[in-house]
Amino acid sequence: MMPPFPSLRLPERWQIPVLAVAGVGALAATTMAAAAGFTAVIAQTFYIPIILAVVWYRWRGLAVVAAITAAYIPILGWFTGFASPAFPEAVARAAVMIAVAMVLAALSSHVSALARDYPGIFQHAGDGYIIVDQQSLAVLDLNRTAAEMIGFAPSEVVGRSLVSLFADPATAEGTAEALKAGQDLDVLEAALTMRGGGVRWVRIVSGSLPEDRVVCTLLDISRQKEDERTMRALARLAGESPDPVLRIGPGGQILYANEAAMAVIGAEAPGEKSEARAALSRAAAEATATGDQVELEVRVGNGTFLITVVPIEGEDYVNLYGKDITGIKAAETAIRLNEQRLEALRGLDRMYDAPLKAITDYALSCAISMTGSEHGYFAFLDPEERTLTMQSWSDRAMAVCRVENPQNTYILAETGLWGEPVRQRHRVILNDYAAPSPLKKGTPPGHPAIRRFLSVPVFEGERIVAVAGVINKAAPYDEDDARQFSLLMTGMWGLVRRKRYSDDLKRSEALYRTIFEATGAATMILDGDGMIVHANARFRHFGYDPADIVGRSAWTSVFDGPMHNAGWQYHQIHRIEREKVPVYEGQVLDADGKVRDALVTAAMIPETDLSVVSVMDITPLKEAEREIAVKNRELAALAEVSAITSSLLPIPERLDAALAKVLNLMDFETGAIYLFEGKGDVGVRVSQRWPADMEAPYEIKRLAVPSEPRYSSDRPEGVPPHIRERFASYASIPLKVGDEISGTLNMATRREHVFTTGEREFLETSGRAIGGAVLRARFSEDLERANADANLYLDIMTHDINNANTVAVGYCGLLLPRLAGKEHLMAKKVLAGIRQSIEIIMNVSTYRSLSQRATRVEPVPLDAAIRSEIARFSELDIRYAGTDAVVMADDLLTEVFTNLIGNAGKFGGPEVTVWIAVVKEDDRVAVTVADNGPGIPDDQKENVFGRFVRNAPRVSGKGLGLWICRMLAERYGGSIAAGDRVPGSPGEGAAITLVLRRAGD
Secondary structure, X not given: OOOOOHHHOOOHHHHHHHHHHHHHHHHHHHHHHHHHOOOOHHHXXXXXXXXXXXXXXXXXXXXXHHHHHHHHHHHHHHHHOOOOOHHHHHHHHHHHHHHHHHHHHHHHHHHHHHHHHHHXXXXXXXXXXXXXXXXXXXXXXXXXXXXXXXXXXXXXXXXXXXXXXXXXXXXXXXXXHHHHOOOOOOOEEEEEEOOOOOEEEEEEEEEEEOOOEEEEEEEEOHHHHHHHHHHHHHHHHHHHOOOOEEEEOHHHOEEEEOHHHHHHHOOOOOOOOOHHHHHHHHHHHHHHHHOOOEEEEEEEOOEEEEEEEEEOOOOOOEEEEEEEOHXXXXXXHHHHHHHHHHHHHHHHHHOOXXXXXXXXXXXXXXXXXXXXXXXXXXXXXXXXXXXXXEEEEOHHHHHHOOOOOOOOEEEHHHOOHHHHHHHHOOOEEEOOOOOOOOOOOOOXXXXXXOOOEEEEEEEEOOEEEEEEEEEOOOOOOOHHHHHHHHHHHHXXXXXXXXXXXXXXXXXXXXHHHHHHHHOOOEEEEEOOOOEEEEEOHHHHHHOOOHHHHOOOEHHHOOOOOOOHHHHHHHHHHHHHOOOOOOEEEEEEEOOOOOEEEEEEEEEEOOOOOOEEEEEEEOHHHHHHHHHHHHHHHHHHHHHHHHHHHHXXXXXXXXXXXXXXXXXXXXXXXXXXXXXXXXXXXXXXXXXXXXXXXXXXXXXXXXXXXXXXXEEHHHOOOOOOHHHHOOOOEEEEEEEEEOOEEEEEEEEEEOOOOOOOHHHHHHHHHHHHHHHHHHHHHHHHHHHHHHHHHHHHHHHHHHHHHHXXXXXXXXXXXXXXXXXXXXXXXXXXXXXXXXXXXXXXXXXXXXXXXXXXXXXXXXXXXXXXXXXXXXXXXXXXXXEEOOOOOEEEEOOOHHHHHHHHHHHHHHHHOOOOEEEEEEXXXXXXXXXXXXXXXXXXXXXXXXXXXXXXXXXXXXXXXXXXHXXXXXXXXXXXXXXXXXXXXXXXXXXXXXXXXXXXXXXXX
């Protein structure tokens, strides 16, 4: 901006020197002139410093004026004389100078005030101002508004040519010529170039300023220009507008309608008007009558239009401007549904503590209301997505449902339409339920009628957890319904899931709190520094009040004892190895300072710096362990003693080993075992461990053996002198089984020893074990002698008696052909009796063989075994066709056929007929021996193969034959069974079938 007095403008640093020089120069000139006699003219030089002082410093400059005049008057009085006429004139001139200075100071202050206000007014004016040089058209100054119009800073525009700001060269050239010619621009509209290359339209008005300057006022008309273009476009493109534009005249006739408007008013049939056109006509009549604009919404098909009816002043028609608000209405519907859903979710959130059924019922009722449906349902889906379980039906559905015994659980694979959301994993919409669809499976009788159907799956991640559905909305279901329904059910499921998590958390918290308090161990929670945060009541077992130790360090209370250092190390280690749960044993102090054995476990609480430490008092357990260790040692020794006494060693060796084991365990240096023979009174020493310098007596009297154990620590009476006099401690244990004493175990040591209860039990048990071994050894000897005698008797029977039977059979065989009639029959009976005796002896011999030798089967020709036995029974009618079968058996196989054929003759009599048949079946061979004798009753068929079982009491025998047959059949890996010769007729004869393994080819 220009200064108020441009010619007097100087930098402040030069103002004082210039003022001093002017003042001193004026005083010097005045002094020289006064000395020369001049007084009037030279005084005018004082006006120079006076004017400079008041212009530069305004009212403060009067001090300079006063100083100059104060110097001027004495100078003139000195040179002209104070009494001369020139002195009053000088005083008068000084007064005039002061008055002129005051007037100039007032004018300078006013001009300075105007100069201060001008920049603010200039910069903050609402219009833009540019000051340019009239000839060069260079921009000298511009305000902020003008700079903002074109997007430059003021410093970037000052110095540039005004012409360079114009976007149109022709307009720039005309403007330059007019300004240089001194012509004012009268409302020039021009486009100025902006920084980014855009255009700003302005209206320019110019005016002249002094010093060949021109001010240009800029008014922004860009919005006006835009509106003009818009109006021109609207006027030009009304017919092309995508929005409806109509003009309706009096009576409702259509004067103009663009293509978009025709879709609104519809095709007009003769004598008819569309519903939309009728509504428009009514709105046009209302606007014409009131003179006010009228707005109405018109629905056409699936779209909605907002029509504004504008009356035209002075005209008898109205213009109608339409806008497609289908999207807006859809958004409004979505907002309304969102608000309903959010309100439902807020309601659900307030039901956090309500039962699950109440929550699902409420959500379902909100969904029905939100979608405008009649009925609805909600069902849970199991984790395997196989079964749907009905959770909620809407109240109205239950009221109108007439289905008898409705189900609650449905197999998904058997469901129809309402299982499709799970199978498709997507929403299902069916707006014409009556139309045929492969998805439907029908509804049961009494089910509410379905017209429209919407169902959505409820997801948790990728898994479907529930299915919800609504039916019978008045209008068709659309995607907005499905989306809002799905969002509401998903929100409800989130609440259900949070409620379940919360309930589980509460149960877990209660469970863990109960466990924490009810656990059998003293349990505490420690922080990282080992301070006790919480402690359960079990610490009272150690004498601590839980409330007293909370807040204290565990290492100044519970662990302030033997395990102080080790416990702290474990505490630090398990904080590093957080996954491990260390378990260690140690000793802790109770409140009374008593040391107790303890089992300590520690575990970190995940994602915290806290640890759980349990301390279990195992003092009784440790004491029991020590006792058990002693017991185990004694039991181990006892087991070894029992093993020794049960071994197959000779009895002296067994007794010697047992004595050594007992003495080693007891750490006794001497001992001996004495046994009695029968009822004798003298016991003989059979084993001893005795010092080299002494020897135990060889015999002892029975009366010297106590009936009960005797220990030196009990101070017993009747102790033998050789024991009492030589040893400090001793014990005498009778070898007793029941009431029978078979001997005694004596032991002694030269040191003092007190026998504990455990040691006494061990010694007495060892005495019983040794006594039992002695008795078993004696029984074994008796048994061996008895077995030898029995074998001798059997050898005599099987050899000598069997030889006599063989001779008798030979004589009967010679006698039978020479006899007839009763004598012949009698001879047959004699032969049969002899054969029975032979059979008994052979059975005994066979049984003896079975019990004395191991089983070893090998291929045996079956035919030879059968024929050898047939030959022995030549007096019987035996029918056999022969066989080539080879079976797995041994040399005792013939005994089977001896017994089977012998039984047939024994029970059937001399006239019996015997049939032997062989059948090969795969890897088996079945041999059937049948007869026409009395047969075997059905109730005895299962028992005939038992030991000592006889089928006919009147027939002599021991019942061993068939039992031996069964033993041999099983020995060979086969089987044997009893049946009827004629199936179903036991009285027609018996049939015994032997099945054997067939030998490989």
